Amino acid sequence: MLDLALLWETRELILQGLWNTVWICFLGCLVALSLGLVLAALRLSSPRLFGYPVACYVELCRGTPLLVLLFLLYYGGPSVGLRLDAEIAGVTGIGLYGAGYFAEIYRGGFKSIPKGQLEAARMLGISHWHALSRIQVPQMLRLIVPPGTNQLIILVKESALISIISVDDLTKNATTIVNQTFHVIEPYLAVALLYWMLIELIARGGYALEKHLANREPRPVTRQGESAHAHG
């Protein structure tokens, strides 16, 4: 049957991989969320100036694999004087790649707010800034939690790619254990479970956030389990 003792012996490698995966994902997602917000805000504030560049950036992120971006950063970077550590290249890659998707998510959230509300606010004399912070942003936050959680899950799964640019993450260390011990099932299964745990944590966190935001106003909440782990 499954040799669980093997997992205990190699626990250091597994835990080290888990730690690397977690901190790189965390920072990468943070960058993606922030940069995506900046891009969405730019596009919103001056559609004529920033509309096209941001749309191009989004299409780039959607149309090319993360692996190509990581290779460009890590292997192509030195050609232009950019020498990144593998881990930093990973964070940067995940951040830049995710930013494109998050920019779209923020934009979708903003567009979904009924225009009538804004018009009413302006008619009542509420300033542009006030309307933004008190009316638009709170509603937008609620709308973007499901797709945002989705995208975070996708990024966590995509983070496995950093093993290819030689980061000692969960996937890389699992492969190391496989190569050293010639046991295939136990390491990969254990690591799969760990990824799954990370993802479940994010999914449940997102669901809790949704419910918390929804408590302020009656609104349909996605059924738990259907936080649609979209693709990665």
Place this chain on the structure above:
Amino acid sequence: MLDILLTHYPVLTKGLTTTLVVSLSAIALGLVFGVLLAFGLTSRSRWIRWPCGLYRSFWRGTPILLQLLLVFYLLPEVGIEVAPITAAILTLTLNTTAFQSEIFRSGIAHIPAGQIEAARMAGISAWQTRRRIVMPQVLRLTLPPLTNEIITILKNSSLISVIAVTELMRVSEQIASRTFQPLETYLAAAVLYLAVNLVLAQISAHLERRLAGGLATE
């Protein structure tokens, strides 16, 4: 970057062809099994629903790279020797089946129950109902998310370079190490992926417009 594209275009084309062949095979197989799995997920029997749900949970909830490595290293262990490209298509199929099943499941849920009830009352068998009434509408409904899924599979095919399949990414790596121009080479690869995805998006948009008439919605 242009000179890389021009000088190495034969191998790049071969790599791109492999990418397309693997991706499209996985997508086609995934379509068939995805629909079946969707029916399994909405089955009335718990014994069918539960394993289907487990399958979906595993193949959607773990990284594709891990799945590729698992299948690639596991098969020889249980005595099945397959070419890397077969293992690649197998894994991508297993993966996309899980995602497509979700797409179809929600598409099927969008079909008004009244139609199915009326069909059954009119004496149409469950199988015929699915085939003639449910599925045509579902295919129309699911075209946008399916397109996204196809684009995703194409992008994920870049990972099979890890299990030694000579597709576009692997070819690019070879060119990069030969020419010592990684930046230009990977930019060229990016352009090729982008081009394929843009073409796909256009085809899908065109199909959507053509099928837009006669859609039964609530």
